[in-house]
Amino acid sequence: MNPKAYIIITAFISGFLILGLGINTIESMLFDQIPYNYTSYISMPPNHPNESHIGGYYKIYGKGRDFNFHIVLPGAENQESPLDYTADGLNGTGKINNISITYGTLVSLLSGDFKNALFNTKLSGNYSMACAAWTGHGNFTTNGQNFLGNFKINGIKTDWEGTFNLVPENNRMALKADYIWYHHANKNDGSIRVVKKTYYM
Missing domain, CATH: 1.20.5 (Single alpha-helices involved in coiled-coils or other helix-helix interfaces)
Known part of the structure; x- marks a missing residue:
């Protein structure tokens, strides 16, 4: 040449x-x-067979890479310990650290199709949250198809840690969580319990 x-x-x-x-x-x-504001229904499975599902709503709002989220389950404060849940609900903040913006991402957000933007955009980030007497944090990532994440919760009496997978299911989203909980700051005392639950949004 x-x-x-x-x-x-x-x-x-x-x-x-x-x-x-x-x-x-x-x-x-x-x-x-681009500002966004998305509110939808959430359903949590009961902790015991004789209990009913707990319903409420979640809200995600923010601008660009910075977002906030809020989850409220009306009436749950009457069933849960005040250490676990109060009427103020769960509040959190998050940051998208890496994102592969596409034309489809912009169109989805501008048209209010938050779910499509969420599942079809490659991104990763982190978040923190607080509810009643506990605090937590975690990370999330999506490859454009699978939305995966992890979390760690520090409570007064118990700690929780695990992973989740958010998947579209018909007209809703299913958050499939696999986690363990154990006595606070004492993971090796034999108190570990394994839990698998699906939350619908």
Whole structure:
């Protein structure tokens, strides 16, 4: 290959790279300016066979990479210990650290299709949360199809840790959680209990 041809090809490839970076930068800038506010129903399975499901709502709102979430289960404060749940509900904040913005992401958010944006966009981030007397934190990631995450909760009497997988199921989302709980700060005392639950949103 002669030097002139090499220069032309290099310039051609560089042009496409710059164009691609420019488009991605524009999409990222647009995403960071988009506010969103999504509210929907949530259903939690009972802890015991003779109890009924607990229903409520969750809300996710924010702008761009920073978001907040709020979960309220009306009446649950009458069934749960005040150390576990109060009428104030669960409050949390989160940050999307990495995201592969696409045209589809922007269109979905602008049209209010939060679920489509969530499952079809590659992203990862972290969050923290608090409810009653406990606090927690975790990470999440999606490859454009599977939405996976983990969590750790520090309570007064018990601690919890596990993983979850959020999957679309008909017209709702199912959060499938696998976790353990044990006596606070004493994971090796033989108190570990294994739990598998599915929450519907």
